[in-house]
Amino acid sequence: MSDFTTRPEIRGTFGAVTSTHWIASASGMAMLERGGNAFDAAVATGLVLQIVEPHLCGPGGDLPVIYKTADGEPQVLCAQGTAPAAATAEAFAPHKVIPGSGLLATVVPGAFDGWMSLLAEHGRLPLSEVMGPAIFYAREGHPVLPRVAATIAGLKDFFASDWPTSAEVWCAGGSGPAVGGLLANPALAATYQRIVDEAEAASDDRTAQIEAARAIWSDGFVADAIGAFTSTAELSNNIGGRDRALLSRDDLAGWRCRTEAPLSIDYHGWQVFKTGPWGQGPVLLQALAILRGIDLAAMDPMGEEFVHTVIEAMKLAFADREAFYGDPDFADIPMDVLLSEEYASARRALITDVASREQRPGRIPGYEPLADAAIARASGDFAAGPSVEPTMAHMTERRGDTVHLDVIDRWGNVVSATPSGGWLQSSPIVPGLGFALNSRAQMFWLEPGSPSSLQPGARPRTTLTPSLATKDGRWLSFGTPGGDQQDQWQLIWFLRFVHHGDSAGSAPETGNLQALMDMPLFHSTHFQGSFYPRRAEPAKMLIEETIGEDVIAALRARGHEVDVAPAWSIGRLTAALREPDGVIRAAATPRLMQAYAVGR
Incomplete structure (x- = not known):
């Protein structure tokens, strides 16, 4: 680094x-x-x-x-x-x-x-x-x-x-x-x-x-x-x-x-906290559970193996979001199963060396109709009409x-x-x-039967997803704007922090929050989007050009449909960390030239 x-x-x-x-x-x-x-x-x-x-x-x-x-x-x-x-x-x-x-x-x-x-x-x-x-x-x-x-x-x-x-x-x-x-x-x-x-x-x-x-x-x-x-x-x-x-x-x-109480899991000693399934926060927890059994520390955090593995885990976690997430006050959501190690292990086994082109929500006993309906929606034609996608991935000024x-x-x-x-x-x-x-x-979906179907008094399942994590007396706060990309960019940053930053034992001068934030980012649009026209783009991903031509070529060889984004165009991450001795550290992305961390 x-x-x-x-x-x-x-x-x-x-x-x-x-x-x-x-x-x-x-x-x-x-x-x-x-x-x-x-x-x-x-x-x-x-x-x-x-x-x-x-x-x-x-x-x-x-x-x-x-x-x-x-x-x-x-x-x-x-x-x-x-x-x-x-x-x-x-x-x-x-x-x-x-x-x-x-x-x-x-x-x-x-x-x-x-x-x-x-x-x-x-x-x-x-x-x-x-x-x-x-x-x-x-x-x-x-x-x-x-x-x-x-x-x-x-x-x-x-x-x-x-x-x-x-x-x-x-x-x-x-x-x-x-x-x-x-x-x-x-x-x-x-x-x-x-x-x-x-x-x-x-x-x-x-x-x-x-x-x-x-x-x-x-x-x-x-x-x-x-x-x-x-x-x-x-x-x-x-x-x-x-x-x-x-x-x-x-x-x-x-x-x-x-x-309310957050949902959480342990990832390599870090306890990570997210919102309930009325937001997309559990997606990050599911992705971490899948990746927990893979040796990411041995991978180059800028290499194609790391990018491929993380993208494939994202696809699986977001497929479950589309099938099972919604307001738990109005729907039976099997979060205990979705966050279990047994379930994560089965999902982990689906990752191969080749980019998946399928929508693959889990087959949870008793919840199979929700998975089938999510697959059907993802293959439907939602492409007609103007897009109002509110993320950085589609470049319009509206x-x-x-x-x-x-x-x-x-x-x-x-x-x-x-x-x-x-x-x-x-x-x-x-x-x-x-x-x-x-x-x-x-x-919301207008079709009945989904956990995120429209109902009076229900919370819409949003993409909004702040994060907290703790380990050994350290407290980390982080997040980003970006619609469907929020838990993708956060996941990438957090994985690099845990496995390749100072959390992994390197000196803060070579693994600080800002250095990790400055590294090239990427995300998938494979799964169904949250905003009209809710397109799913099988195997499609975006990655900043600064990752390097060799990595981009290797990802394409694995079957990813790679759109190359300009440098400094993906992600708006910010983060703050409190050490056990009271030292506070903070960082903000340089992308768009407006986010800023201040402190003393």
């Missing part, structure tokens, strides 16, 4: 914040400097990401968090909003699919309640301080990223003709923002400031103020505005129609985020995506979060509030 890195690995003992935008990371670090902890910093970071990356997340989106307090065990906060009470397959029958944009696909917006719950239960600082940076950047403006400017420019005419409330916010004065120019959102600044003002008027107590903010969102002026909008607006979607939302004010008033953050403080609190949804391009702005709702219902 080269000693050269694109930037230094951040090291210190006070704290570190790493996220997909430097302004957000700095805002979170400001909370630590004011005496706040990792939870205060995470909430401030997450709220600022809504402002500076509005094409990737927003207040109307969703939020999974994995965290541990200094003296506690890992927990999952699920702020994934549920399908409205009126969201039935019959409601979508005229479309035959769930649109990827517009109002019909909106589920309960969960992110704000999740952030407030985290702040109330585990934070230290008052509501006004933690929300202050987001209010500042929304009111005063922030330098516009090229991708934000391009996204708005591509939709300017559509906003003007079809989503006029979005035009008012994103194209003030009749044109979109210039790259590097200041973009403000006064309406959102006013919404957040009003929440703070009303919460402070309700009580002098910190926790009571935060709980008041939650109530204002779900049953106050925010809910009133959302309910008034969704009950009357009929606006364009991405499949050529116009629709109204199924979401009602009552859906908001009856919903709260929840905390894509959405996700953001990620990791925070560790000096007391040993650790937070990993992957906010998403509420993209500026996914749904029109709610009048007077300055933010869009979400289109997360597009993750």
Whole structure:
């Protein structure tokens, strides 16, 4: 492994914040400097990401968090909003699919309640301080990223003709923002400031103020505005129609985020923690279970044998995702089997020296119909119609995506979060509030019988998947945006960390978090995608050209259909690590030139 890195690995003992935008990371670090902890910093970071990356997340989106307090065990906060009470397959029958944009696909917006719950239960600082940076950047403006400017420019005419409330916010004065120019959102600044003002008027107590903010969102002026909008607006979607939302004010008033235990497995002494199967997190655990019995340490982490083996394990794990994952409150999901060593051993035996072209979910007794249905869906024709794939793999400026953050403080609190949804391009702005709702219902299947079939009150099975891991008193937080690629890029990075980085015994100077992050990445599109048109591309994979021509040729010789991606174009990983002696380390990908780790 080269000693050269694109930037230094951040090291210190006070704290570190790493996220997909430097302004957000700095805002979170400001909370630590004011005496706040990792939870205060995470909430401030997450709220600022809504402002500076509005094409990737927003207040109307969703939020999974994995965290541990200094003296506690890992927990999952699920702020994934549920399908409205009126969201039935019959409601979508005229479309035959769930649109990827517009109002019909909106589920309960969960992110704000999740952030407030985290702040109330585990934070230290008052509501006004933690929300202050987001209010500042929304009111005063922030330098516009090229991708934000391009996204708005591509939709300017559509906003003007079809989503006029979005035009008012994103194209003030009749044109979109210039790259590097200041973009403000006064309406959102006013919404957040009003929440703070009303919460402070309700009580002098910190926790009571935060709980008041939650109530204002779900049953106050925010809910009133959302309910008034969704009950009357009929606006364009991405499949050529116009629709109204199924979401009602009552859906908001009856919903709260929840905390639950994570799923986990042991991988070479590291205990790895992920969300339940309402997210795709268990995919990483399944892939690790499969790879646990293969000597990856003996492989070159830049070599074709490593790439091939990991890709083939990914295919098997993601095939199971498509067959078996969904909201466990509404479906019987055999997670105990899927994470067992006996099952992993059988799956491991399916990996050969040749790239598989089959969709191969496991044959679990009693669950065979789910596997058969997943195979049938993967071979179906979903190719008609415009794609709204929100990942980096398909290069359009209308894509959405996700953001990620990791925070560790000096007391040993650790937070990993992957906010998403509420993209500026996914749904029109709610009048007077300055933010869009979400289109997360597009993750459901309309066909009955799948664990991820649409049902009122169910959580859509998302791709959002933060990570925690621990070994011998070390705590690691990591993650990335990227839709179906999230657990692929995380898996690759974590395997290299365990087997080829300082975790494997090499010196930190030659195996640091940043050096591993700078290495070429790859991913598979073999399995069925999570977003319309949900294509499966047998044996297809993408890999950065910096892996080398010889490796690419060898992968093709094994039967992989390799698309070569430009250097520095795949993955947006961030990570933070706390050592047993209190040293904190952090890193952020150089890709897209916006993620940053800060700390001291």
